Amino acid sequence: MEILSGLAQGFAVAFTPANILFALVGVTVGQLIGVLPGIGPPAGVALLLPLTFGMDPTSAMIMFAGIYYGAMYGGTITSVLINVPGEASSVMTTLDGYQLALQGRAGAALGIAAIGSFIAGISSVILFSFFAWWLVRAALHFGPPEYFALMVLAFTLVIGLTGRSPLKGFISLLLGLFLSIVGVDILTGLPRFTFGQLKLLSGVEFVPVAMGLFGIAEVLSSVEEKEEAEFVKADLRLRNLFPTIQDWVMSRWAILRGTLIGFFVGILPGAGATTASMISYAVEKRLSQTPERFGRGAIEGVAGPESSNNAAAVGALIPLITLGIPGSATTAVMMGALLMYGLRPGPLLFQQNPQFVWGLIASMFLGNLLLLAMNTMFIPAFTSVLRLPRAILNAFVIAFSVVGVYSIDNSLFDVWLMLFFGLVGFFMKKLEYPAAPLLLALVLGEILEMSLRQSLLMSQGSPLIFLTRPISASLLALSLVTLFPLLYRGVKGLSLARKASMIPRT
Amino acid sequence: MRTADAIISLLLLGFSIYVIVGALHLSYMRGGVPGPGFAPLWIGLGLGIASAANLIRTWTTLSPKVSLVEPSAIPRLVGLAVMTVLWVAVIPLLGMVPSLALFMAGIVWMLGMRRWPILFLLMILVPLGFYLVFERWLGVPLPRGVFR
Amino acid sequence: MPFGVGGGSDILARNIAKVIQEEKLLPQPLVVVNKPGGSGAVGYSYVASKRGDPYVIATVSSSFWTTPLLGQSPVNYQHFTPVAGLVYDTYLLLVNQNSAIKSLRDLVEVAKRSPKLVTVGGTGATSDDAVVTYIFQKETGIQLNLIPFRSGGEVMTALLGRQVTIAWANPGEAIGQIEGKLARPLAVAAEKRLRQLPEVPTFKELGINLVFRQLRGVVMPLDVPRDAVKIMETALLKMAKSKSWQQNYVDRNMLVPAPMGSEEFGKAIVAINEMYKKVFTELGVIK
Numbered sequence: 050m051e052i053l054s055g056l057a058q059g060f061a062v063a064f065t066p067a068n069i070l071f072a073l074v075g076v077t078v079g080q081l082i083g084v085l086p087g088i089g090p091p092a093g094v095a096l097l098l099p100l101t102f103g104m105d106p107t108s109a110m111i112m113f114a115g116i117y118y119g120a121m122y123g124g125t126i127t128s129v130l131i132n133v134p135g136e137a138s139s140v141m142t143t144l145d146g147y148q149l150a151l152q153g154r155a156g157a158a159l160g161i162a163a164i165g166s167f168i169a170g171i172s173s174v175i176l177f178s179f180f181a182w183w184l185v186r187a188a189l190h191f192g193p194p195e196y197f198a199l200m201v202l203a204f205t206l207v208i209g210l211t212g213r214s215p216l217k218g219f220i221s222l223l224l225g226l227f228l229s230i231v232g233v234d235i236l237t238g239l240p241r242f243t244f245g246q247l248k249l250l251s252g253v254e255f256v257p258v259a260m261g262l263f264g265i266a267e268v269l270s271s272v273e274e275k276e277e278a279e280f281v282k283a284d285l286r287l288r289n290l291f292p293t294i295q296d297w298v299m300s301r302w303a304i305l306r307g308t309l310i311g312f313f314v315g316i317l318p319g320a321g322a323t324t325a326s327m328i329s330y331a332v333e334k335r336l337s338q339t340p341e342r343f344g345r346g347a348i349e350g351v352a353g354p355e356s357s358n359n360a361a362a363v364g365a366l367i368p369l370i371t372l373g374i375p376g377s378a379t380t381a382v383m384m385g386a387l388l389m390y391g392l393r394p395g396p397l398l399f400q401q402n403p404q405f406v407w408g409l410i411a412s413m414f415l416g417n418l419l420l421l422a423m424n425t426m427f428i429p430a431f432t433s434v435l436r437l438p439r440a441i442l443n444a445f446v447i448a449f450s451v452v453g454v455y456s457i458d459n460s461l462f463d464v465w466l467m468l469f470f471g472l473v474g475f476f477m478k479k480l481e482y483p484a485a486p487l488l489l490a491l492v493l494g495e496i497l498e499m500s501l502r503q504s505l506l507m508s509q510g511s512p513l514i515f516l517t518r519p520i521s522a523s524l525l526a527l528s529l530v531t532l533f534p535l536l537y538r539g540v541k542g543l544s545l546a547r548k549a550s551m552i553p554r555t
Numbered sequence: 556m557r558t559a560d561a562i563i564s565l566l567l568l569g570f571s572i573y574v575i576v577g578a579l580h581l582s583y584m585r586g587g588v589p590g591p592g593f594a595p596l597w598i599g600l601g602l603g604i605a606s607a608a609n610l611i612r613t614w615t616t617l618s619p620k621v622s623l624v625e626p627s628a629i630p631r632l633v634g635l636a637v638m639t640v641l642w643v644a645v646i647p648l649l650g651m652v653p654s655l656a657l658f659m660a661g662i663v664w665m666l667g668m669r670r671w672p673i674l675f676l677l678m679i680l681v682p683l684g685f686y687l688v689f690e691r692w693l694g695v696p697l698p699r700g701v702f703r
Numbered sequence: 704m705p706f707g708v709g710g711g712s713d714i715l716a717r718n719i720a721k722v723i724q725e726e727k728l729l730p731q732p733l734v735v736v737n738k739p740g741g742s743g744a745v746g747y748s749y750v751a752s753k754r755g756d757p758y759v760i761a762t763v764s765s766s767f768w769t770t771p772l773l774g775q776s777p778v779n780y781q782h783f784t785p786v787a788g789l790v791y792d793t794y795l796l797l798v799n800q801n802s803a804i805k806s807l808r809d810l811v812e813v814a815k816r817s818p819k820l821v822t823v824g825g826t827g828a829t830s831d832d833a834v835v836t837y838i839f840q841k842e843t844g845i846q847l848n849l850i851p852f853r854s855g856g857e858v859m860t861a862l863l864g865r866q867v868t869i870a871w872a873n874p875g876e877a878i879g880q881i882e883g884k885l886a887r888p889l890a891v892a893a894e895k896r897l898r899q900l901p902e903v904p905t906f907k908e909l910g911i912n913l914v915f916r917q918l919r920g921v922v923m924p925l926d927v928p929r930d931a932v933k934i935m936e937t938a939l940l941k942m943a944k945s946k947s948w949q950q951n952y953v954d955r956n957m958l959v960p961a962p963m964g965s966e967e968f969g970k971a972i973v974a975i976n977e978m979y980k981k982v983f984t985e986l987g988v989i990k
Contacts (some may be wrong), residue, residue, distance in 0.1 A: 088693060096693060098717070156778060189864030195848070216609050220567060223602045227574060230598070233775065234591040236851050238829035238988055241591055242577055246742040250775055272635050272666065273628040318860045319853070372863060373879030374856045381856070385714045388875075388955050396883025440666035441677065444659055447639055452651065452685050456695040458739050464643055472636070478621050480560055498594045499853070507822055507866070508848050510587035696736050 059407025062107060063415055066535040070410070071108045072416045075115020080423065082116060083123020084135050086260055087453030090120040106390035107405045111412040113383050118170060118362040118413070121322065125162040125355055129155055130434050131446050138322035138358035140259045140488055141330040145343060145350030147267070152346050156290030161348055162294070162355040169308040169356035170417035171362035175310060178410050185371045188316045193441045193503035193536050194514050196319055198524035200497040203324075205528040208332035209488050222237045225490025228253045228267055229498070230401035236502055248462040255323070256490055257454050257467035262452050262484040265471025268443045268480055290428050292348070301354035303333050311357030315364025318376030319496060322361035326354035327489050335531065344483075348391055362477045363413065369394050370406060418505035559623040561613045567606035572597075574599030634665050650700030656682045712764045713737065715789075718952040719762070719942065724763050726945050728938040733760075743767065744776035751778040753924045757931030760786065761919045763972075768979045770863050772989060773829055776811055780972050784927055787939040788920035788963030788971055790953060792837050793893040794801045794871045795903070797886045799862055807889045807909050810869065811843050818846035824858040824870035825852045832858075832871045833980050835892060841985075842911045862886060872918075874900065875956035892916075899957055918961065918975060951986050 062068065082093035091232040093116045101109040124136025129146035142162065149158040176184070191199075207222065208215075231242045232252030292300075307329040314325035333353040334343045343350050368374045373395030377383035385395050392402060399406050434442070454467045477484055507522035516522050578599055581592030585637040624632065649657075660678045668674070689695045713735075720733040738746035742764035750761040751911035761783070796807070796957050804810045814821045825832030828851050836849050850867055852858045862870040863885050870886075874897055879884040881900070888903045892915040896905055906913035921939055923932060942948055943962040953960055963971060985988045 085688070085693075088695075092693070094714075095717075099721070114622075131691060138746070186898070187858065192861060192864060192866030216605060216612065220605045220609065223598055223605060226594070226598050228600070230594050235827045235853060236936075237585070237591050238773060238827065239581065239591050241581060241595065241789065242574075242932065247748060250744055269578060269632060269635065272631050273625050318856050339643065347619070368856075368860065372860070373883070374859050374863075376856055376860075381854075382713075385717075389718075391950060391955065393879050393882070395879025396885055397879075438668055440663050440668040443635075443666060444662040444677075445681070447662070448655055448685070451639075451643060452655070453691055455651070455697070456689055456693065458745075459645065459696055459736060460738070460745070461698070463644060464646075468639060468643065476559075476563065476644075477766065480563060502589050503850050503852070505588045509819065694734070696734075 055403060055407045056178055056411060058404060059409075059411030060414075062404050062408030063111065063411035066414060068108055068111055069415065071112045071117050071144060072412050073419060076119035076122075076416045076420050076423070078112075079116035079119020079121075080123040080382070080420070082347075083120035083139075084126050085453055085456075086127060086135050086264070086450055087131050087256060087455070087456075087457045089136060090117045090508075091338075092456075093381050094382045094386065098382075098389075101386070102391075104391050106387065107408045109386065109390065110383070110405070110409050111416075113386065114409060114413060115416045116364075117383075118359055118416065119420060121355075121359045121362050122166050122424055123165065124125045124358075125159065125166075125351075126431055127449075129158045129162070131264065131449075132267040132444070133446060133450055134259050136358075137255050137259065138326050139355075140263070140323070140360070141326045141354035141485070142351055143263050143346070144330070144485055145347045148344065148346035149348065149351065150435065154346070155435060156428050157292040157348065158298050158311075158351045159428050159431060160290075160292040160425060161352045163294055163421055163428075164297075164351040165300065165304040165307065165356035166359040166424075167417050167421040168304050168421075169311060169360040170363060171414060172308050173312045173315075173360040174410060174413045174417070177363055177367060177413075178311045181367050181371055184316055185367055186370070188318075190314075190520055191317055191319075191398065192389065193500040193507060194518050194521040195524065196284050196317075196496055197504050198515060198521035198528070199320075200493050200500060202524050202528040202531070203328050203331065203489075203493055204497070205531050207486060207493075208326065208532075210451035214481060217480070217545055218280075218486050221477070221482050222278070222486035222490045225487035227496040228258065228391055228491045229494030235499065236506075246462070248423050248458075251554075252495070253489070253491065254457065254466065256277060256457055258470045258491060259488055260454060261451050261467040261470025262474035262477070262488065264446055265467060266478055266484075268476030269471065269475040271439065271443065290427070290432060292409065296348045300349050303329075303349040303353035304356045306332060307356030308355040308360045311360030312364040314357075314366050316360030316376075318374060320395075320502075321365065321377050322358040323492050325361040326497075329353040329357035331489075341398075342389065344485075345537055366409075370398060370409075372396065373398070396458060451513035557613055561610060564606045564610035564613060568603060568610065571599050571603035571606060574602060631666070638662055638665065646698050646700070649674065650698050651697035651699065652682045652686050655685060712762050713965070714841040714956065715764075715952070718764050718948070719921070719939070722917035722942050722945055722952070723938060723950045725947060726942065728941050729934075739912075743770050744778075747783075748778050749775060750922075755768055755926040755928075756924055757935075760921050760923050760935065762920070763876075763922055765917055765979075767922075768976050769829055769983075770970075770974070772979055772983055776809060780976055782925060783922040783974055784932055785923055785965050785969040786921045786923050786932060787936050787943075787965065788918055788927075788961050788968040789918050789943055790937065790958040791893075791961045792875070792907075792919065792956070792958050794831070794915055795874050795877055795900075796839075796883075796890050796892070796951065797862060797870050797877055797888050798868065799865050799871055800885050800887050802865075802868065802887070804868070805865050805887075805890075805906075807906075807911070810889060811845055814843075814847060819848045821845075821869060822848045822850050822867040824861045824867035825849055825851055826855055826858060828854070829896055829988055831915070831917055833986070835871055835913070838913050839906075839911070841882055841944070842913055856952045859886075868900070873957075873990040875958065878957060893959065897957060899954075917961075918971060919958075920963070923935045932965060940964065 082088055094113050120136055123138035125142055127133045127135040128142040129150050132143050132147040134140040134143055146158045162184050182376040231249055233240050233250050240250055310329045311325040312319045333349050365380055368376045369380040371529050375384045384394055451464050454463045457463055474484055504514050574595055578592045578595035582590040583592045584590050636663055642654055646655050656678045659681050660674050690697050716735045722730050724732045738749050750759055752799050753759045771774040798804050802848055823836050840847055858870050860865045890906050891897055891903050892906055892913050940962050
């Protein structure tokens, strides 16, 4: 009951004309930030920070939260239309979203992403209001051994992502793992494989690699095709601009699972929206009856990760608001901002500033509604980008990627890194090495190695720590279970392949 | 296709040796706990085995005889790559905005769009748009080059 | 500004920019530019390369000393002109609120009985957390088990989830959890008790010679005209006296003001460098 009256109070705060306006400004800026590659939500929040001095902290925070989840919607657009992930957490969307766009179904992909994000956003806000405390306590049980077990589970799921040649998928995965260890080793302070580059001491940035492997590589391979080849055999009539009933039926469980995965992974301070969307994609492919459709335009492959990253954005606010701990770069900037206003996030915030907390929660209902409206209304406008002549679009994608990647850290090194991975991505594509395992391993590899070593430090070298802790033991058991069908299929596939190899292929 | 696959596998094999050697310079275990060299060693070994297996596979299985890159497209591809690299190389010299204007016009012309009014518009509007969004609105200090 | 958005250095830089602008201490507003990468190596090299340019300043925090000492940056403190010191930050030693360890004495006893059993959460093996842990062990003769995490947020989460027994945190980072009765401070590594936490004793009072101060200030590249350094120094020292600075930055982040002019700051920089050098040599991370 307390929660309901809190919510009611919150709605009274959030629905004042001024706060509606701030929510609108926040989500609009967030949407734009999401579209611009490179510039992410932390930079967006930092950008608006000076404007908010002297403002009511609740209004400011409503705006900041709007930027955060607005960016999750916005990142989808470039991923689907031009294969350039606008946000790190939208990388998985490019895999099937762009394929759908090539089939002329960009509208369906954008539509289902908007609907999925909306459902995920709203359900996460509801979970937030009712179970925040309970959930955060559960999240605290996640120590290094649990993170390790979770990563093992994620990697066993990834094995299903390897595409046509498992061997090449495996190589791609290992290359990603290699990239994840570049930089100063946090546990010892020793630099590893930095090739004498200062910038690499802090590791290989994810966004330039992702934009190279997808955006730039795609431009190269599209230039290779015949000059006058039609870009998209698209039927851009209005009827085709929105998802069909069938799309919805295929996506609904993906949206639900994506929401739950995203929300919980978002709460964990060591993970984040990118990890959440990757796990969600892997889960959807694993559970699908027709996994071969993934990577060729499966609508669930868009719905799951997109719902997941939105839920994660809401989940990430929970440790900030309840414990006063920033779990991600964005929440760290928000925390700095709150301190500047004289509000101290932490366990006392709920008691001392209920109208702030509940106002923020209520505003997220409004913000998600605004974003759903914006994103469905403007689908025709977004997709009209695809009508641009191919030459102009390609030039634009390169310009956009270069300037965007430069703006991450104001560094040309990242631009060179992106161009390098553009070339790598082009050859990987030609030789049928899948790019997704590399990116997954780059993100998850760091947590995998680190949590393994942290756990063993905690247990002074005994691997039993993974089995004596209930959560980590059950996650490891679950990974073993998910491996079984694969092993079975592997054995079966091997005998089939042996038979097949006797018949010469043409 | 097969030759390219084999060359890449060889390159990967060489790279895996580099990783293994690098890993051996870092300690494998430290006080009974995996050290900084633990993960790289296994990654290097895995990469070596996988690329060796792939190399063998390229010789034992038949694959369609198509060339890796469509021969007629090579000039366009190389042109695009060279222009992009040139652009990024001159950014510190000319500044982001002016060099972007040149790049836009050059690349669109090369990719087959030869209508001058459109090229001219692109040269003006795109850099202006990028300048307004990134430099003015987002406050990104774009490289100025010698004209500052 | 050699670090990304959201960290302690970023908050400092943004507050300097804000107060300087509000109080009109300089004719032009300061623009905060983040150049992160390589624990400050990228940003500091960039600023150092702007020799003679009076329009560039950089904030200083512990990486200013530690990254070059570890051989990971081509520039060290000798490549900069000191401008002004601003504040000290210090460290609190924390336990979980429900921990059986109630005081520093309990902790030392437990650790003496079973070496390496007490786990410490910290950020990295060459961070200030590691340095304080080292000094603490040396002064008390105990052995702790340092578990490095990627960020202060992760360390705090690990402490609240009782994944680690104790943890170090800046007072400003931990005050929310202390007030919310989730974490309990055992002692503070400052000279005097903190004004906002008067009941927390210093290590010195408890007979342990552990004082650790993280100095934050501002530097410029070499060969900058003397007048320009002077103008900047005066502006920053004026800023440090302003009410807005006291209230919005120093008090909220629970810092100790330490305004120092160029010369004094220069001496402090050298002294701190010697301190890190000594600890790192003893720790065996540098030779």
